[in-house]
Amino acid sequence: MVAQLPGPLIVAPMAGGPSTTALVRAAASAGALGFLAAGYKAPDAVAREVGELRRSGLAYGLNIFLPTAPADPERVEAYRRVLLPEAERYGVELPDPPLDDDDHFAAKVGIAVRAAVPWVSFTFGVPDAGVVSELRGAGCRVLVTVTGAGEARRAAAAGADLLVVQAGSAGGHSATTDPDGYDGSSTAPESLREVASAVELPLIAAGGTGTAADVRALLAAGAVAVQAGTAFLLADEAGTRPAQREAMLSGRYAGTAVTRAFTGRPARGLRNRFIEAYSARAPIGYPAVHHLTAPIRAAAARQGDPEALNLWAGTAFAEARTGPAAAIAARLSGAGD
Ligand SMILES: Cc1cc2nc3c(=O)[nH]c(=O)nc-3n(C[C@H](O)[C@H](O)[C@H](O)COP(=O)(O)O)c2cc1C
Structure with missing residues (x-):
């Protein structure tokens, strides 16, 4: 085999x-x-x-x-309120994410x-x-x-x-x-x-x-x-994505971190502003949190801003x-x- x-x-x-x-x-x-x-x-x-x-x-x-098991709607809603300044910053609305995708x-x-x-x-x-x-x-x-x-x-x-x-x-x-x-x-x-x-x-x-x-x-x-x-x-x-290629080659990122901030499930990515700001407050709740942050990530990608993108990468x-x-x-x- x-x-x-x-x-x-x-x-x-x-x-x-x-x-x-x-x-x-x-x-x-x-x-x-x-x-x-x-x-x-x-x-x-x-x-x-x-x-x-x-x-x-x-x-x-x-x-x-x-x-995965459906997310707790109250914890997802609480995180949505935490993320409102990001929605404003990137000029997007945060959706009511599906809990059972x-x-x-x-x-x-x-x-x-x-x-x-x-x-x-x-x-x-x-x-x-x-x-x-x-x-x-x-x-x-x-x-x-x-x-x-x-x-x-x-x-x-x-x-x-x-x-x-x-x-x-x-x-x-x-x-x-x-x-x-x-x-x-x-x-x-x-x-x-x-x-x-x-x-x-x-x-x-x-x-x-x-x-x-x-x-x-x-x-x-x-x-x-x-x-x-x-x-x-x-x-x-x-x-x-070009923004991720650029970020990996830029020398701007000293390391990676494990975070649930983008998707509600632990993942390792380049340690950027979004990870620093939200890792401590993000709930477990995949894929609801993935859908919740999608408009922020999409807007950041359009604006060429890697700081609110999930730049997944390993320690090497x-x-x-x-x-x-x-x-x-x-x-x-x-x-x-
Ligand atoms: C950008 C990215 C996306 C990934 N997507 C998946 C995936 O869809 N399914 C999966 O089983 N693993 C996924 N992984 C994890 C890999 O299967 C693998 O465990 C990991 O890349 C190994 O660590 P390394 O990135 O340090 O080589 C992903 C990893 C990265 C970097």
């Missing part, structure tokens, strides 16, 4: 723009496995991307968000089943055993993203083929099922050790990998592959390089070392 991974490098799914079919193709051409990101997309857009990759005959994966979970699983997507990964929770067995029955291999031993045991019990072990150093949203207790302080070697002691499954390490030495160390520690996201954000083929963001994804993959794999 593991032998069928194209190689020890995985280009992470990155919802919100960075993941494109071009990035997944480039990953495949470099001997890495690339993932499409179904998150936030309408099912027909996901089906189109899956169709394109399927016809290409290349190895690829699809990542799907698990639905499930990101079209069932439709996206259905697309994966019908297309027999070779690799299907999940984040934000552990899918039911029934979902896992339906996918496996269709010929998909199922990966579940976990952040610790408890989630790993649940994923193993649900029938996952492999686990993506996501450390606190990772860019973007944490997969944690315990957002209240999450502090984002773990490194990839630490998370890998914790999960390896709990389950027998093959493990893919993710979080804070910026160099070939990082990748080598995780493989030496027993990971069957390393999943890198931030390292590919500046790739030519990535759909990363300063190692990210521009250029073709294949060159970035070669650099991470240690080609030429």
Whole structure:
């Protein structure tokens, strides 16, 4: 099973723009496995991307968000009042966000089943055993993203083929099922050790990998592959917003922080004004808070202001390089070392 991974490098799914079919193709051409990101997309857009990759005959994966428990409307409303000065600043109205948006979970699983997507990964929770067995029955291999031993045991019990072990150093949203207790302080070697002691499954390490030495160390520690996201954000083929590219290259950001300020779920991004101002007051409440802040983020993007944008990035963001994804993959794999 593991032998069928194209190689020890995985280009992470990155919802919100960075993941494109071009990035997944480039990953495949470099001997890495690339993932499409179904998150936030309408099912027909996901089906189109899956169709394109399927016809290409290349190895690829699809990542799907698990639905989360509905947010507490009172806490979301309280946060809306906290954000009113931002709405005024950017000249936008804050919506009454939907509390029970499930990101079209069932439709996206259905697309994966019908297309027999070779690799299907999940984040934000552990899918039911029934979902896992339906996918496996269709010929998909199922990966579940976990952040610790408890989630790993649940994923193993649900029938996952492999686990993506996501450390606190990772860019973007944490997969944690315990957002209240999450502090984002773990490194990839630490998370890998914790999960390896709990389950027998093959493990893919993710979080804070910026160099070939990082990748080598995780493989030496027993990971069957390393999943890198931030390292590919500046790739030519990535759909990363210009404001994020500029911010990452600017040298203005000294570090990253874990925050729920943008979406109501812990995520790591470049530490900007919005994170500083609102992290302490933001509730748990994904995806309601994501919808609540969307107009602010959209206006900030239009105005070219990175200070109210969710600039997701992992702790190794300063190692990210521009250029073709294949060159970035070669650099991470240690080609030429
Ligand atoms: C911009 C961005 C978007 C992300 N979106 C997703 C996603 O849609 N699904 C997912 O499972 N992981 C997502 N992640 C997390 C990655 O899968 C992975 O855990 C992380 O990128 C690894 O850490 P690194 O960024 O330090 O390499 C995202 C990460 C980033 C940076």
